[in-house]
Amino acid sequence: MAKQKILIVDDSEMNRSILADILGEEFDVIEACDGFEAINTMRSYGVELSLVLLDVVMPRMDGFEVLAMMNNYKWIQDIPVIMISAENSSSYMDRAYELGATDYIQRPFDALVVRRRAINTIMLYSKQKRLIGLVEDQIYEKEKEQSLMINILSHIVEFRNGESGLHVLHIHTMTEILLQNLLKRTDKYQLSLQEISLIATASALHDIGKIGIDDKILNKPGRLTPEEFEQMKNHAAYGAEVLDKMPFYKNEPLVRIAREICRWHHERYDGRGYPDGLKGDEIPISAQVVALADVYDALTSERVYKKAIPHETAIEMILNGECGAFNPVLLGVLKWVADRIQVELRVNSVGEISKQDLNRITKEVVSHEELSVSKRTINLFEREREKYRFIAAMSKEIMFELYADPVTVSFFDESAHKLGVDMIIPNPLEDEKLIACLGKENMIEFGKLIRSATHDDSIVSFECDVKMDGEPRHCRILAMTQYNLNDDTDTYEYVGTVGKIEDITEEYSKMKALEQAATHDSLTGLMNHAHAKSIIQEKLSEQTEKKFLLAVMDMDNFKAINDTYGHIAGDEALKNISAKIKNVLPSDGVAARIGGDEFMIFWECIGDAEASAKKIFRAFKVKFEQDDASLSMGISTSDFSRDYEELFRLADMALYAAKDAGKQRCLFYDESMKGIDLPLRTKCDS
């Protein structure tokens, strides 16, 4: 058998090692150097921990805060705590016991005493856990036998009636759901969980009076005559009578409630039911609820005289008052839980006590606090955690968990290593290693996304650069936020997030390359015409206060270069020009190759337009004298037009005017060029 695990929490390494030395032989010792670490260790080990030895004075989070937190999470009920402290004032000890510590050991401690007390505490707790298990099993057996008897009894009635045993079960389930939710909606009816369970059990007996009804009437396929119906109605009173005449147990709560249900489950809220014509809340709530469940199940089941009606129709008929009047509050509850009823009735199998039921009963018996769960559930939960850990380790993905309170991030072993961060990180926004890995702004952005998620929309996806093994990688963070349902307020409270970090660098750079290819010229690396146009149009229409210049230019003797030196030299010349353009282009300017040897430059004009243009044009001249090549350029300004097509046309006219005037020059468009007839250009919008 594996050794039991003990968690030692102390900020002094020395104290920890003394304790570890004393206890190490018998136990598997885990250490934590402050309260924060302790909480996180408890979080990952849960009830695997058999005992916590807890110091009081510690940095970050002290022993009392740890105890408070353990109360908060209800861990204190399952993990015993022994406080160890040099403090011997009684107020310290009182506080520790009040917060649920099992024992208090003073320093300087005696090796033998520590060992003995640790062992005793663990034995006590495991004995208690074993007892809980025993009680659970016994209650389970007892409850099973009891409902078995009731089921047999009520089945006799149904058997005679030609119904399946499911009717009783359905009524049981539905009664329970209705009552539990009624409790949430109103405090008008004082019902304990135990009473609800009793009513649900007693509901099985609602029709026992039918034992006294003639077979011929009970199983008549057609409509009953008025006389037959009068006889049939007697089953309510008969049932109550049977129970009334019981020689023993007559005053047992179960029998008392069953009697109410038998006699009054055909009463209606408006006083038009039978046998007594009771009105409103004169009818006990037990009988009201069973009546509603009975009507619903009768509608949705097939009987000798009718076919089954679908769930939705049945609910609607009841709500419309087609089956008699019911308590409006109860109808509200029915409407509210209708969907759940449909699901539950489908899944519930015969003769089984639901898990919730068992938990609840156990809880009451061992008077554990309300939210605690049975050992069975904890075991199940532990198994789930184990599976999860295994899958996380196998997948080699970076998985993380984020807790809301206290705010903590945790990574699995290898993930933390890959990212170069700690496995458990309290206050992530302050953690330097994590900030170096993710970037603070990304963390803040991601935090915002988490906060905007809701229970219904809980998946969050976020892309950012993440350092892995020291290299920046482009990653996608996929996460799911998690919530707890607060039964009191019926709202979801955020408790944490789980997620993974996926390296999508390759996918991302492929995307980027495709984007580049679609928008840029492959030879020169400048934009293509279509892309430049869309950017320029945006600038013209959005930055209306700015003045822009648009220049169109081409080489004066490109054909000659191609013919004389070959196409490779021609391409070189184009690349040279592009490099020049990139050099002189103002930082938010736009430059594109719009076809062949034609280029376009667009930039914001600050100061004198002509000077600005000349500065750019001159840059090309120098270069091209060496290359034995020259350029002409035509320019238009946004003063003429803020429409791209028009602006482009004007610049193009200026370019032709420049060519006409003898090339190698740069001209601004003016009114005198109005008449220039432009040759047909190839459109480059594709």
Added chain:
Amino acid sequence: MTTEELYQTIGGNYREVLGRFMTEDRVLRFVKKFPADGSFELLKTSLENGVQEEAFRAAHTIKGVAQNLGFTALYEKVVVVTEILRGGSMEVAEYMPELERLYKLTVESILKLN
């Protein structure tokens, strides 16, 4: 120096410690760890830097360790400092020289153990 002689030199209670720790070997092992504990340095620097809370925790740790190891003289001195710091005051200057002397004596003596 033997363990017993060490306790005599520094004003500790060897019998009592042995009673609690059960074996001589265990006492010796933890006594030898004492010089490596950085709490005294931390106490000094946090006093210099005026970080009262940290000074308190450091003094508190020394107190616990000294008590555990049965270093009675040292324990008695550090208790005084701890209590002043616990109250939120930093006025411990008058006790520090004696505490430091005892601390150094303890560490030096431990290093002389066979």
